[in-house]
Amino acid sequence: MAAENEASQESALGAYSPVDYMSITSFPRLPEDEPAPAAPLRGRKDEDAFLGDPDTDPDSFLKSARLQRLPSSSSEMGSQDGSPLRETRKDPFSAAAAECSCRQDGLTVIVTACLTFATGVTVALVMQIYFGDPQIFQQGAVVTDASSCTALGMEVLSKQGSSVDAAVAAALCLGIVAPHSSGLGGGGVMLVHDIRRNESHLIDFRESAPGALREEALQRSWDTKPGLLVGVPGMVKGLHEAHQLYGRLPWSQVLAFAAAVAQDGFNVTHDLAHALAEQLPPNASDRFLDTFLPLGHPPLPGSLLRRPDLAEVLDILGTSGPAAFYNGGNLTLEMVAEAQHAGGVITEEDFSNYSALTEKPVCGVYRGHLVLSPPPPHTGPALISALNILEGFNLTSLVSREQALHWVAETLKIALALASRLGDPVYDSTITESMDDMLSKVEAANFRGHISDSQAAPAPLLPVYELDGAPT
């Protein structure tokens, strides 16, 4: 009876002991003709209950497990004459072994499923990192000439707008808040650099001369006919081009940010108040005075100014795109009429012919850094030339500031003289050659050789042509 109980326990543990599965499966086999035990082997449920019985003494459990392992550790079964165990040809645990086999298959399925799932999740995460929108708002910075436009740029970034979206909104905002320095009727240049790809594009939306503009007309009456000074504005096409290349938010949404500034009003900046007080254009029209001096005198810094007219223009541009500005609509007709009324020669055709240029910036290497700047007709090459000249001086923190200032002054004289030779390369092929010279380190070393460490040059080293004759 004790042996039967032991066999019963043995079978129970043989199938489910957590101690050593391989050892247990090498237990001595029982004979096929072994009489059925008085107490039947426990069924699966009973065994589960046994193993799961919280009242089972853990010490006796382990003791019995050790006892059952003893025979299997013997290499000579026949020497155990006193043992109640006999050799058998049939595995009494065949059912249990088959069950184990099934359980092994189940384990394989589970492991395979887990691995597949984990691989899928990993691949999805990697793809999200590289191709998806950033889930964590990282660092960024915006700087503009007006705090309200800086805040607007930050707002665009916070709404998952791209850097170019933020720049476009901020630039339009400046056209509202700082009308003395920029606006829809002007132009500019934008340099965009992609850090990851090390790619740069320059979008040049500088104004171009009207088709009917002649030097003689300007020479004769530029100061009495302000309409002659009006070039074809590039701002709208340039910003739209930048947005087409790099925008993430819809064009209409980006313009709506700026339109809200014009509609809701803004605080007059110190700079605008100063310009309205001291730099009003000569013969300012009634419309100009009504718009910017609504109370009849220059506004104080901080006072509220609204521009619902510009809000409406921005809404139209947001809906219709640059075509509303350039393709002969009301906005085009108004600008042409206003300029022609003031002696200008600009036409609707000039507007429809205008296009912003997308090109590569000029670049130079200065002390291990790549410096990117606009090509002609902008004076980026002169800036790089100045850096190339300065690179050869022993400019360190050990050199006195005064000595460094002297070198800088002499270098800038050369760079500015070089800048005065530049112009639009589309109209003069020699400008490309001048530009190549300016970017050359050898040429820079040549210029540096003409700079004295102790004396300012009495006369310019290079011929100087007219530079910024008018205040900008």
Add this chain to the structure above:
Amino acid sequence: AAQVLVMGPDDFIVAMVSSLNRPFGSGLLTPSGILLNSQMLDFSWPNRTANHSAPSLENSVQPGKRPLSFLLPTVVRPAEGLCGTYLALGANGAARGLSGLTQVLLNVLTLNRNLSDSLARGRLHPDLQSNLLQVDSEFTEEEIEFLEARGHHVEKVDVLSWVHGSRRTNTFIIGVKDPRSPDAAGATIL
């Protein structure tokens, strides 16, 4: 000129400078509220200025042509690899802007000053037409005396140009305005 500098979380750097030329451009305002520029003043033609400097043939007036420009949005990155200093700079003040940018780049890249200090330090500009070396109000008397001793004719002015900047070093980004500007602002997402 107006400046916009952006370094966004998308790893793009944007530097933009725009202008109407003179304050309020031509002063012409359309019924829709658009101020028209006066950019044709940036062309060169004979006898335009009082100093009678030689006109530039390369920058003469021609239909469809773009005039010479000192709008200089500038970006700096490491020449090799990704690690190091990135800069976005802009300047106003026409030719004075070129002088200002050169000196700020020198302060950051050569003298290893931080961006705020680099923008704040005094700047100079040689006016080629008058042969005067203009220095701003940040210059000390000692510095001016030294320059004069070297043969420079120094003229002190309040402000030459505003240079704003943004800098990124690895993942740390900062936006800084020129302290001379009363209204500009730089904001950084931390």
